[in-house]
Amino acid sequence: MKTKLKLSIGIGLLFVMIVLLTALGIFYINKLSTDSKNILVANYNTIDYSRNMEIALNNGIEHKNNLQLFLSSIQKQQKNVTEMGEKELTDTLSNHFQQLISNPEDSILLKQTRNDISNIMLLNMQAIQRKSNIANLTAQKSVFWITLSGTICFLVAFVMFVNLPGSIANPIRELTDSIKQIAAQNYSQRVHFSGHDEFAELASSFNTMAEKLEEYQLSNLDKLMIAKKRIETLIDNLKDPIIGLDDAKRVIFMNNTALQITGLKDEAVMGKFIQDIAVKNDLIRNLIQEMFVESVSQMVKKQPIKIYADGKESYFEKEIIPIRIVPTGETKEKLIGNVILLQNITPYKELDFAKTNFIATISHELKTPLSSIQLSASLLNNKQLGSVNQEQADLIESIQEDTTRLLKITGELLKLSQLESGTIELAIIECSPYDIVQYAIEVNQKLATQKNIQLNLQLPQNLPLVLADKERTSWVLSNLVSNAIRYSYENSAIEISVQQINHKVQFYVQDFGVGIAPQYLHKIFDRYFRVPGNRSEGTGLGLSICKEFMEAQGSTIHVGSDFGSGSTFSFELPVSDNTNIENSL
Known part of the structure; x- marks a missing residue:
């Protein structure tokens, strides 16, 4: 029998028994509830009315309150007739009571009235006893059938609990052990399941796979060795230096070019930890530095490496390529090593x-x-x-x-x-922010006047001195103001502001012109880049030079733009330790 069919039959039978048990419980509970309501609503109310009439008779119906109580109770009783003979008794009680009202001193009528009330109460007490017996019988039936159904459900569940987990778990456990053997390259492992269920089919497929793996293990080993030799030969004949490391950072290969430029021997590096080699070799130490110090790789701008090779000073670009794979049968990616690749860029550098x-x-x-x-x-x-x-x-x-x-x-x-060329030298001195702003205003005032653009200054008093190359920083701010004028509409305004934030002085230039489209913001500082469709003159070098001037001083330029509403450029300079200056524009 198929495992799916076993599960379907067992769970289906259990489901049917649970539904049956639930239905029986609901049925008998409703029936008991109905019997109880019949006793409470019909018979109990009649007894209550009869008791009130007896109280009224005992207290004397000549009093108005007692008479009213008796009349109210007999009227309710006349509407609550539920048993055979109860209507006749109620009518008799009503007749005797009417006669008693006319002759309240007649003891015979009073006795007859009391007997009528007692007969009504006796009739309803007998009805309560009868209905109580019916409710008890219903309760006994419900207990019997619910107990029987529950017992059957328990037996079915117990049989499933004993047999079903083992029938599924045991083959899976055996198959798991066999798979572990296969993973350990024991391809002679086989699985044997009897029957015609899914596990038997799975065992047959597994055995077929194991046989093929055993066959491949015997037949493909020489092919793998040939492929390994082919790859090693290819790596050795590459003209770019290549170093391969395993996950423990041991050298697994280093091609001839890499051995030549590092001055190492193959037998001295193979299988050795790269950090041990770096202790005695400055070039290797430089190559692997970022692998061990993450902050260096993140903070230091990558520069070409200068190495003496091919009889001259050569330049190489370094790239560390992590090798990650997802092992067979797993889901998480695993690092199995790194490859250090040096690309010779000497011709391009020249x-x-x-x-x-x-x-x-x-x-x-x-x-x-x-x-x-x-x-x-x-x-x-x-x-x-x-x-x-x-x-x-x-x-x-x-x-x-x-x-x-x-x-x-x-x-x-x-x-x-x-x-x-690196020939430019910065002269970092203490200088006034007001002088830097004044230079930018003087240089661009004529151009602003030609377009009728107002240069608005927002400069607080007593700004501190800053540390900067005054000439080049002034040129940067002047270039930003010039660009703002160039891309602003006539008869508009440009905001130039300076403010101190902690130990930095921030410079801002904001225009209200065409702005920069979002797709071009990340390219705006690239050399020779100009926004497509822009008719303004320029080489596309100004912002690039500004960025490099500020980065050379340890700062940078930020840009923000709302396309169609203008742009804002800003940079910051460190505050000098000297006292604040007290002049302004």
């Missing part, structure tokens, strides 16, 4: 150096003739040297604007080349 030198040279060479052209245009516009007509004046103004724009571009390119 091209980058060449590009930086080219940009620096071109920017420097263009700056002098452009300044000369700007000066010549200014002299042409000087009326002391002669007057020019309107068309000539327009041409001179166009030349001045173009040279100014070209000078700004060459200046940004020159700053970019200095940043890339």
Whole structure:
């Protein structure tokens, strides 16, 4: 018999017995409740009315209250006739009572009335006894049938409790033990179940699987060795250094290129802990540092590693690749090792150096003739040297604007080349926030006036001195104000504010222009990036240079924007330990 059928029959039978037991209980409880209600509602009320009439007779019906009590009780009794003969007795009582009212001194009528009341009470007491016997019989039947049903349910449940768990658990236990043997690579293990249920089918499938695994174990070992040799040969012939570690950080392979640049021998590293090798090898120590100190890998910006290789200084980018797998039969991912990969980027680095030198040279060479052209245009516009007509004046103004724009571009390119080459040096000094803001206002006031934009300042009194490179920080704030003017509408305003928060001084520049779409916010500081569809002039270098200038000082620039309503740029500088300055703009 199938296990599913066994469970269905056993649980189904138990369910039917429970339903039957419940139905019997409800039926007999309702029947007992009905019998009790019949006694309480009909017979008990009649006895109560009769008792009230006896009290009225005993107290004397000549009194108004007693007469009223008797009349009220006999009227209720006339509406509560439930037994055979009770109506005739009630009518007789009513007739005798009417005669008694007319002749209250007649003792014979009084005695007859009392007898009538006693007969009614006797009739109802007999009815109560009869109905009580019926209720007792119902209770006995209910106890019998409920006990019988409960006993059958208990027997069925007991049989299932004794047999069913074992019939399911024992095959599962045997199958689990066999699976553990298979997991331990004992592929000769077999399972034997008799019968034709699901466990027998499962045992047959399991035995088939074990036979195939045993066959694969014998036939594929040489293939696995060939594949291992193939992978080792491939790794050894790669030109990028590769180091493989197991989960305990022991070296399991190191290709020839890695051995060459580290100056190590294969037999000296295989199977050794990488941290033990790092004690005597500076390069290995540098490569594995972030594997043991998480804070270093999170805080330090990754830089190319300079290594002497191929007869020259070479640059490599390091990548530590964790190897994680989900073992067969498990659900949780497990780390089984790491691979340290060094990618040789020397050719790209050389091209980058060449590009930086080219940009620096071109920017420097263009700056002098452009300044000369700007000066010549200014002299042409000087009326002391002669007057020019309107068309000539327009041409001179166009030349001045173009040279100014070209000078700004060459200046940004020159700053970019200095940043890339690392030749720029910061001069961190104590300086006033008011001086930094004043420089940005003076540089951009003319441009703001041309667009009729109001520069609103919010500067508290007695701001402290800050530690910063005054020249470059002033350039950063000026560039942020210039961008705000460029992307603001005419006849609008720009808010420039400074405030002290704990040991930092925050600078804010807020405009109410077009804003920045959310999908471009994370790219706004990328080099040469310009928001698509924007017609404003610019190289896309300004914000990138601003970001690098501030990061070089240990700060950064934050941006927030509500697209269509404007943007806010901010940066912070550390407060100097000296006393507060007391001047303001």
